[in-house]
Amino acid sequence: MTTATGVIVPTDTTEKLKSLRTLMADPSYNIDAYIIPSEDAHQSEYIGKCDKRRTFISGFTGSFGSAVVTQDTAIMFTDGRYVLQARAQMDTNWELLRIGVGSTITMADHLSTLKPGSRIGVDPSLISYAEAKNIQNKIKKNNCELVPISTNLVDIMWADKPELPKDEIFFLKLEFSGISLQEKLIKVREMIKKHGATGLVVAGLDQIAWLFNLRGSDIDNNPLFYSYAIVTDDKVSLFVEKEKLAEEAVHNLKGVEIFPYTDIFDHLKLLSKSSEDIKIITDSVCSWAIVEAIGTENIVEEYSPITVLKLTKNSTELDGMRNSHIRDGVASVKFYSWLERELVENNMSLKISESEAADKLLEFVMEQKNAVGKSFATISSVGPNAAVIHYSPTKGSDSLIDLNKIYLVDAGFQYLDGTTDMTRTWHFGTPTAWEKECYTRVLKGFIKIDDLVFPSGTTGYVLDPIARMSLWEAGIDFRHNTGHGVGSFLNVHEGPIGIGVKPYFNDFGLEAGMVVTNEPGYYEDGNFGARIENVCIIVDKETPHNYGGTKYLTLESVSLCPIQTKLIMPSLMEPREMEWLNNYHKLVWEKLSPHLEKGSYEYEWLSRNTASI
Known part of the structure; x- marks a missing residue:
């Protein structure tokens, strides 16, 4: 917060950290450290108000940075863009480590220095599969374990946490997008086959907005909406709350199966069991939770075809x-x-x-x-x-x-x-x-x-x-x-x-x-x-x-x-x-x-x- 004279007053996080540490010690979780990423379930750079967990626990509002809390320490990892801001916004409960400069250790490096046998908790939907693997590789030498905790501990403490937005999702006309969903799907499916895969799971919100020619306002300043998608040879599924879709948007989604946003994990589990030859492309924004739902043996780790296609504008x-x-x-x-x-x-x-x-x-x-x-x-x-x-x-x-x-x-x-x-x-x-x-x-x-x-x-x-x-x-x-x-x-x-x-x-x-x-x-x-x-x-x-x-x-x-x-x-x-x-x-x-x-x-x-x- 800032005073009327423009002086930044750090957020007092003493009670919040005390509550979090109490939860960490609860036998239901029993963890020695807890990671609070800055990202949402889609690894977005800019996130909605309902996903600002790291800001809630620390007071730091920058768009990049991850927190690690143990029973004795609270550390914020960020880069040179945000060092001054983080120092000003966080109180003395927090230590700041700048990453990407000289010999400064990364968050994964730090976790590898925890006491042997430590259990490190994280919400698996908020961390990418790639980062989860990186941490696991770093900490195994110290016999530590990365523990997926599906119930987010910060959410338990956050009494007035904002709900998921319910704003309208609208259709972006071809006079602006240039290419229809059907034309885009042809190109996406061609690239899926080139990778030897049978399908694609889409977690990036900008990828979904581009593919379906839809735009929303769930995240400030970004025309995006919370959603997932699955593309296979014969099906296209969009996971979004249908009541948010404007009439014109629904009309332009002919042939697309629409399911509730949270159904994605159940559908991925069913898809993984539908055939022995299932191979689903997952990219760097797919969470650990998504990959676990598919099964690591069923994934192909590549850049999403959508990411590649939308780089070159029509x-x-x-x-x-x-x-x-x-x-x-x-x-x-x-x-x-x-x-x-x-x-x-x-x-x-x-x-x-x-x-x-x-x-x-x-x-x-x-x-x-x-x-x-x-x-x-x-x-x-x-x-x-x-x-x-x-x-x-x-x-x-x-x-x-x-x-x-x-x-x-x-x-x-x-x-x-x-x-x-x-x-x-x-x-x-x-x-x-x-x-x-x-x-x-x-x-x-x-x-x-x-x-x-x-x-x-x-x-x-x-x-x-x-x-x-x-x-x-x-x-x-x-x-x-x-x-x-x-x-x-x-x-x-x-x-x-x-x-x-x-x-x-x-x-x-x-x-x-x-x-x-x-x-x-x-x-x-x-x-x-x-x-x-x-x-x-x-x-x-x-x-x-x-x-x-x-x-x-x-x-x-x-x-x-x-x-x-x-x-x-x-x-x-x-x-x-x-x-x-x-x-x-x-x-x-x-x-x-x-x-x-x-x-x-x-x-x-x-x-x-x-x-x-």
Whole structure:
């Protein structure tokens, strides 16, 4: 929680931990340690209010992190994006361990150090089968046991736990999705056969939404709904509460068997017994509970065919991404011009809060055609708050925008025809030389990625260092990926592609039609942060030669908004980089100015901020 003065007060977890430890010692469970993951039963990054168990027990609200509680300790494992936030939100009952940095141990490593013979409990529906196996392999050397406990212990304590949402699920028309369920099923079944399997269980909520051309609102900022699905050669089953389906949605599910959401496990058990030749594809988001219901001898561990298929957007989806980003850019121009006018020309400095600014941006977005809402909580951050990578302001306790401090906005929105995600960094006063140098080095990395030509099939793992080279020259860096995949009116973070050093970014080469972000940054704790981000479509690139028949690719930025030139240190910029910036600003002007009233303040603002330098 935060006070009215903006000071974060850690959540008192003493009584909650006491209650949990009492349950752990109960003979019904008899466990020495208990894992509380951040994910839901579908391994979602963003989860519904009813699944925020880790937040309930710890007070930490970040989207990534897992807790381990023993009778004597409570440890939170998270990465560099959330260290500052976790330290501020958790009380002294908790120890924080940062993963992914240097020699810091992982959660599985830590569990392997518990006393020999320890029983480690976890809700099997909340942990992936892959992670359960990883933990089991780590702890067996110490004769410890991972114990599945189907009754979630946090749920027992959580008296006012929210119920599963009952919001409507609607059909996404073909003018937005581009391909029917029947066409998608043909491709999915072809891939199932290629893997030597007889069926596919689908646990990823974005996979289900994509396959059935359905969208919902069960999770804030994500057009998803709680569900499972099973696809075989002759059947398609959707596990969802039927009363949630709109009439048009039901009409477009002809041939699909519909069962209650919780029936999935019984159906999987029956399916596993229906034939000796059953082989069901399970992917990394399938829980330990799902695999146990099928039987480990009956599974084929592969990426879901749906995950692979939806990575490459069809022509309708690509057109939608381009068009939605034009409208998104118009909203951004209206917002930033409004903000500058309020802060500078109307002499209202220090009177607009971070959350008020975020609300105003949403207001401009919701005026646009096909706008649905946010794709994640808006990061509206000034000064030191901009150094917190995933900062999100809290109304009434957030900071006021200051002319003398950097202001960073990372905002994304959902449109029926696309998903957006854009970051811009501004200074409405006079930036310091150091701020300008850091910003310019971020911009240089951003341009290097956007301007890159690379062979088809190159992975994002290979491209990542290019974004960091200018930063490395100054001995600075950033602790997040350079880019992530983006869904089409789906998850703003769409795996498994991206630009970064995570090993799975090597699993898939980048191909034309995929959509990724380009977002290098720099963050100085307690001082400022700078990030520039565009959503980009990977497109074919004509080259003078095609060695060995190789096809080449480049990025097409579809995010459209000026990049502030006041923060640039010209002496660091190369001629090609200046040319890129001028060309980009020319594109922004050509795409957005026709949608603004000539002579209006926002029209003139756009003209000034896209002028050649």
